[in-house]
Amino acid sequence: MRCFDRTQIPLAARAFNEAEMLVCRYFRLTGDELRKNRYEVKTLAFLEQHEVKDGAFAHLCKYTYEKRSVDASDGCEGFDFYRVCLQDNVILDAVDRAGSFVKLAPLMLYVAAHELIHVLRFGSGLSDFNAPAEEKELEEKLVHSLTRSALKLVRHTDLDIVSECFSGEFSLGDICN
Numbered sequence: 595m596r597c598f599d600r601t602q603i604p605l606a607a608r609a610f611n612e613a614e615m616l617v618c619r620y621f622r623l624t625g626d627e628l629r630k631n632r633y634e635v636k637t638l639a640f641l642e643q644h645e646v647k648d649g650a651f652a653h654l655c656k657y658t659y660e661k662r663s664v665d666a667s668d669g670c671e672g673f674d675f676y677r678v679c680l681q682d683n684v685i686l687d688a689v690d691r692a693g694s695f696v697k698l699a700p701l702m703l704y705v706a707a708h709e710l711i712h713v714l715r716f717g718s719g720l721s722d723f724n725a726p727a728e729e730k731e732l733e734e735k736l737v738h739s740l741t742r743s744a745l746k747l748v749r750h751t752d753l754d755i756v757s758e759c760f761s762g763e764f765s766l767g768d769i770c771n
């Protein structure tokens with residue numbers, strides 16, 4: 595499968611940095627407040643088999659870590675952790691298919707902002723990761739419209755095309771433990 599190359603990986607990283615700033619501005623959060631929702635981003639080459647999924651630009655996995663303390667009487671403290679699993683091949687195929695209309699940079703910015711908003715909403719309890727399919731569909735629509743509004747903070751004509759073209763192609767990931 596096609597993976598991001600040496601120029602595309604830093605481009606994806608920059609998209610996430612820019613998306614973090616935008617999401618913070620839009621929701622009036624500090625960077626620390628956003629990062630309290632633990633998450634990381636991985637490209638296709640670094641994904642586990644079960645994190646690879648065709649058809650979506652990105653796949654969000656939620657993991658719960660249980661850390662047992664040395665003294666068993668303290669019990670254990672666990673935390674949730676999100677991994678944004680980028681499906682490089684699906685993203686690159688979409689850019690190819692769209693010819694000159696859709697460029698990788700604005701598409702990546704859209705994907706990044708969209709996934710960060712999911713993480714933020716799941717992490718803060720505004721949305722339930724384990725919700726039934728119907729509820730997830732509504733959540734998907736809401737996240738799409740929040741993403742579009744957040745991206746309005748940057749003027750970028752290519753972005754409008756991206757949000758028009760690809761609105762329907764995102765899907766929430768399954769739960770992976």
Ligand SMILES: [Zn+2]
Nearest residue numbers: 734764765766
């Ligand atoms: Zn989504």
